[in-house]
Amino acid sequence: MQTYFLRKLASLPLIMIGVSLLVFFAIRALPGEPARVLAGPEATQEAVDAMTVRLGLDRSVPEQYLAFATNALQGDFGNSIRSNLPVLQEITDRLPYTLALAVLAYLLAIAIGVPAGMAAAMNRNRWPDYLVMILAIAGASIANFWLALMAMNYFSVELRWLPLLGANSWQSYILPSVTLAVLPTAVIARMTRSSMIEVLGQDYVRTARAKGLPARKVYWSHALRNALIPIVTIVGLNFGGLIGGAVVTESVFNWPGIGRLMVDSVRYRDYPVIQGVALVAVFGVVMVNFLAEMLIAFLNPRIRFE
Amino acid sequence: MSAPLTSPADRPARAGRMLAWIGGNANIVIGGVLVGLIVLAALFAPWIAPADPYAQNLLGTLLPPSWEHPFGTDDNGRDIFARVIYGARITLLEVVLSVTLAVCTGVPLGIMAGMGGRWVDQSIMWVMDVLFAFPGIVLAILIVSVLGPSLINLMIAIAIFSVPVYARLSRNLTLGLKRMEFIEAAHALGIPQRRILVHYILRNAIGPIIVQSTLTAGTVILSAASLSFLGLGAQPPTPEWGAMMSVGRNYLGVNVYMSLFPGLAIMITVLGFNILGDGLRDLLDPRK
Numbered sequence: 001m002q003t004y005f006l007r008k009l010a011s012l013p014l015i016m017i018g019v020s021l022l023v024f025f026a027i028r029a030l031p032g033e034p035a036r037v038l039a040g041p042e043a044t045q046e047a048v049d050a051m052t053v054r055l056g057l058d059r060s061v062p063e064q065y066l067a068f069a070t071n072a073l074q075g076d077f078g079n080s081i082r083s084n085l086p087v088l089q090e091i092t093d094r095l096p097y098t099l100a101l102a103v104l105a106y107l108l109a110i111a112i113g114v115p116a117g118m119a120a121a122m123n124r125n126r127w128p129d130y131l132v133m134i135l136a137i138a139g140a141s142i143a144n145f146w147l148a149l150m151a152m153n154y155f156s157v158e159l160r161w162l163p164l165l166g167a168n169s170w171q172s173y174i175l176p177s178v179t180l181a182v183l184p185t186a187v188i189a190r191m192t193r194s195s196m197i198e199v200l201g202q203d204y205v206r207t208a209r210a211k212g213l214p215a216r217k218v219y220w221s222h223a224l225r226n227a228l229i230p231i232v233t234i235v236g237l238n239f240g241g242l243i244g245g246a247v248v249t250e251s252v253f254n255w256p257g258i259g260r261l262m263v264d265s266v267r268y269r270d271y272p273v274i275q276g277v278a279l280v281a282v283f284g285v286v287m288v289n290f291l292a293e294m295l296i297a298f299l300n301p302r303i304r305f306e
Numbered sequence: 307m308s309a310p311l312t313s314p315a316d317r318p319a320r321a322g323r324m325l326a327w328i329g330g331n332a333n334i335v336i337g338g339v340l341v342g343l344i345v346l347a348a349l350f351a352p353w354i355a356p357a358d359p360y361a362q363n364l365l366g367t368l369l370p371p372s373w374e375h376p377f378g379t380d381d382n383g384r385d386i387f388a389r390v391i392y393g394a395r396i397t398l399l400e401v402v403l404s405v406t407l408a409v410c411t412g413v414p415l416g417i418m419a420g421m422g423g424r425w426v427d428q429s430i431m432w433v434m435d436v437l438f439a440f441p442g443i444v445l446a447i448l449i450v451s452v453l454g455p456s457l458i459n460l461m462i463a464i465a466i467f468s469v470p471v472y473a474r475l476s477r478n479l480t481l482g483l484k485r486m487e488f489i490e491a492a493h494a495l496g497i498p499q500r501r502i503l504v505h506y507i508l509r510n511a512i513g514p515i516i517v518q519s520t521l522t523a524g525t526v527i528l529s530a531a532s533l534s535f536l537g538l539g540a541q542p543p544t545p546e547w548g549a550m551m552s553v554g555r556n557y558l559g560v561n562v563y564m565s566l567f568p569g570l571a572i573m574i575t576v577l578g579f580n581i582l583g584d585g586l587r588d589l590l591d592p593r594k
Contacts, residue, residue: 014432015439018433018435019440021436022448026451027452029452138573138577140576141576142569142572142573142576143535143548143572145531145532145535145548145551146572147569149555149558149565152558153559153562240439240440243441244444247441247536248532262447263538265451266447266451274448274451278440281441281444282444285440289439
């Protein structure tokens, strides 16, 4: 386990170095002179020069990258061009809202997806199975922003039950987290179903049944525990997808999270913020993936001895 | 005189076999029909659409569905049905171009990683792991923020975040094939490396790559629509489904059809590709 852990841990800095290189060079790939683009079309030469110094563009490329990377490691992503506040502050102000949304969506997805997948597996090729599978395939095919718009139209505009935009009360969490949960719920239900079906065919489950254990105990204690590995895999490794979904959902609901911050920053060409959000988002995803891999190896000894 | 290829007695048997195949591959049939409908809509858009998708009529804006306008009209009085039909063209273009670009970049990289030495393999896979670490939409936003929002740049961005999927897949396929006896035999016979790559490796890898492309199509459509919805892809008045909804969101409570129908079109198309992909995967899965 230790070697596996260390090997996986050692790959993290390599990935983050690559990510930082990509994020750093992306801004240098801007057509034209980056400082001129960032300073705006009507900027004076002084403003452009000031921007050049501010972005460190007067130094050599390796120097620039080194400064960028060391600053980023210390949480310094520069200042926002739009608000002039430190990018880190802009991000930390908004991160709790994105995390709350992501956690709520995952809790919902697990609470609905796992029992639904189990129900489907236990009633294989009967109507509960068909119902769950149809809903799961449909859920994986819906654009979450469309669902968000339709839900807003019905629950907020027509019925006026829920707030339309923003994050001002607990009720405002309902629509964004539910719409964000749809895709992971569908994926988790499918995964639970297929891994349960596989586990239910195993000898130890047959033994548990043969020795007269109640069906509920066989399903929940013997089978589900072993079906958990693929579920953890999906939950952990799809975290990136969830963050991607949050970017769109936040923009629909005017949610004050980092996803909307990033989209708004594109409109204002606020590159330090775009870079900062991208780095923080990727770091989060890489860490969650790492933890999920560790948990999977812990649950399944076969992997760590490979 | 040669015997006719099919005797009348053969026909029912053949029809029966066909029905059995359809029964056993229902996913391919259902998915194929859905995707086929979208392709037909795209191909015959000028004949199906009752109006020019760009033609404005400021005297008939935000109308509800009627015989004249089956899906109603938008804020500029344009026929929503016509725009949804023409939108199929843009969506399929996004799928074909993004997936082709991703396949043409990812597959050679994956095969190179699989066939090359340790350093080649590790360097290529490092780049792929880095790209893979990004949530797709975040990477796409980063790319579009540099290139500028447009349909073409959106397709490039989506292709870039899809490359690692194909690189990993074709690397794993290559590693598996490389050890097969017929490849070793080809080497022993002195067949040139390039010929082995194209005729032996690529030909055997093509099935899984097609399945993956069908499954990726759904993700491509949803990502493209999301980015256009955010204003980072196709720009209004282009009849792109995501872009249509980004205008439609301002008219919730007034005219929901501007958002409703493009979203349904997205769902049907993605559903078609997902079901078709599942069916193809099952068909090619040797375990079944």
